[in-house]
Amino acid sequence: MTPYNRRVTAFTKRMAEDMQLRNLSPRTIDAYTYHVDRFAMRFGKHPEELGLEQVRDFQLWMINELHSSWSQFNQAVCALKFFYTVTCQRDWIVTHVPYGQRPKTLPVVLSGDEVARIIACITNIKHRTVILTLYSAGLRISEGLNLKVPDIDSERMTLKINQGKGQKDRYVPISPRLLTELRLYWRDQRPSQYFFPGKTDDTPLNKAVIQKVCTLATAQAGIKKHVTPHTMRHSYATGMLEAGVDLMAISKLLGHSSFTTTMVYLHCRRQHLGSAPSPIDWLPVRQCPRWIDPNSRDESNPGAE
Numbered sequence: 001m002t003p004y005n006r007r008v009t010a011f012t013k014r015m016a017e018d019m020q021l022r023n024l025s026p027r028t029i030d031a032y033t034y035h036v037d038r039f040a041m042r043f044g045k046h047p048e049e050l051g052l053e054q055v056r057d058f059q060l061w062m063i064n065e066l067h068s069s070w071s072q073f074n075q076a077v078c079a080l081k082f083f084y085t086v087t088c089q090r091d092w093i094v095t096h097v098p099y100g101q102r103p104k105t106l107p108v109v110l111s112g113d114e115v116a117r118i119i120a121c122i123t124n125i126k127h128r129t130v131i132l133t134l135y136s137a138g139l140r141i142s143e144g145l146n147l148k149v150p151d152i153d154s155e156r157m158t159l160k161i162n163q164g165k166g167q168k169d170r171y172v173p174i175s176p177r178l179l180t181e182l183r184l185y186w187r188d189q190r191p192s193q194y195f196f197p198g199k200t201d202d203t204p205l206n207k208a209v210i211q212k213v214c215t216l217a218t219a220q221a222g223i224k225k226h227v228t229p230h231t232m233r234h235s236y237a238t239g240m241l242e243a244g245v246d247l248m249a250i251s252k253l254l255g256h257s258s259f260t261t262t263m264v265y266l267h268c269r270r271q272h273l274g275s276a277p278s279p280i281d282w283l284p285v286r287q288c289p290r291w292i293d294p295n296s297r298d299e300s301n302p303g304a305e
Helices: 010-021 026-043 054-064 071-088 114-118 125-137 141-145 176-189 207-220 229-242 247-256 257-268 270-274
Strands: 158-164 166-174
Touching: 010 026, 010 071, 026 158, 026 176, 054 071, 114 125, 114 207, 114 229, 125 141, 125 176, 125 207, 125 229, 141 166, 141 207, 141 229, 166 247, 229 247, 247 257, 257 270
Parallel strands: none
Antiparallel strands: 158 166
C-alpha cells in the first residue's frame, strides 16, 4: 500500500489533511486514501462526480472480482464514508452504504508445548527474541518491533508500549525469564535506538521478516495450525485466562479499547471447552453403539457364515 504522502491527487491530499486534523494515525490515513483512490481509478472520475450507484458497483467488484476479505471491505466502506461525510460533506450518500457482516471466528491458540517447539526452530537470536517478546507480553507485532531501548525498564520490570493501536500508551510487565532473554540479546546485538532494528539502527525490523520466520518455524515444528505472529498474542491472552488472571486485567494488558473484544478468549480456554460433558458418557457401557465390520467373521462362533 502506497503511503498517503505519495498520492498527489487533490482529493486524497484534502482527505489526508482532514484526517490529520483529527489526529488519526498514519496507517489509517494510508488505508483510507488507498481505498478512495482505488474507487476513483475504478471509474476514471473524481469521486465527487460519483454517486451511490457507483459505490454499490465498487462494493460488488470488491466481493466478486477481488475476493476481498470482510475486513478490507468494511475498511473501504469506512474510507468512503469519511470522504463523503467530512471531505465532501455529502451525508445523503453515506446513510445508504452498507457494511458487510464479518463471520465470527475464534482465534488460533497454541499450547505452551507448541510455542516452545516453534521457538526451538528459530536459530537467529533477533528473530527468536522478537517471538519470545510477543508471546511473553502479548504484544501486537507492530508494538514489539517499535520497542526502543529506553522502553525496557528493568528496575520496574515493565515494557512501555508507545502509541499502540488507537494511539494509546500502556505498560506491560516483563517476566524475569523474558528479561534474561532480552539481556542476552542486547549483549549480543547492542542495539542503540530500536531494540529490534532493521537495516539501520533508526528503523525497526520489517514485519514481513517475522511473519516469514513464524511460518517457516511452524512448518519445521510439524504444527499444522495456521500460525502468525498475532497467534502469540492470542496464546498469551488465553494462557493468562486459564491461569486465573482477571479478564478485565487481561483487557488492560492487551490494550483493548472495548472489554467485549477480550471476551472472545472465554471461548478458547480449556476449562470452558472441557466442562461440557457428552451424552455418550451417560449411556451404560453395554448400550454404547459400536461399529461392526460386516466382512469380519464372528470369532465367538467360528462356524457362522
